[in-house]
Amino acid sequence: MRVIITLFIVSFFVACMEAPQVNMQQVAHGQELYETHCVNCHQQDGKGIARIVPPLLNADYIVQNRNLLPQIIRNGMHQQIVVNGVMYQQKMPGNSQLTDAELTALVNFVEFRFAKSTQLLSADSVKLLLRK
Template sequence: MDMKLKMNVIPLFLLILFCFASCGGSNSPVKLKQYMVNGQRGYEANCANCHMSDGSGLGKVIPPLKGADFLDKHLDQVICGIKYGMDGKIIVNGVEYDQPMPGSKFLSDIEIAEIVTFITNTWGNGNGIVTIEQVQGQLKKCNN
């Protein structure tokens, strides 16, 4: 290979390598977009009937997810609640809720990660990716 060609190929190779490396991180924009799209589908199929498509909840019966302080303060309970359900009083944005939430044991860990990523990055919330590793770690700690 002649020297001039080598000088052109090496920078091109390094640029391609850099692009692939920067796209693969767990908080990359591409991965966040993927989690958001899949999470929205999962939310619409499994959560929106009660929490509404716009995350507003149902009056004083079912808490909102839109702008909910509970998501920031109790992400561990959110993850466990999606899988195993929730029972008992919770406070969301200063309002008390005491309606049981059924669990969705059929959801995979990745589906839970995508749904939690969606609800924690939509409607005024902005927390980045909730990884499958975070979900798996938390699910081991749940009292189910």
């Protein structure tokens, strides 16, 4: 039992060290970008527009496709997807004008605000994901 508790404590600290800390300044920058580039469609509360624009708030699609977020934002998407049990098939335009740093801020804002995640992506991992 002791060993298990020790292992648990050690893995907890390792997990804390590995996850980049939430950088509130970056999240605030992401929010500004969200308000400029995303809010018209996905809405302030992230709930989207009924059957036309999928929600970001508590979206299972985001949890299942975390690594695709930078590409979705940069290139847009146009395919049939199911988000929280509802099917969507509209076009989301790309945002090729956004820099890698802006993309990182946006991804981390979406993760933090709508997916309630505290395991945010570093700028380097966003660059790697974009290359795939």
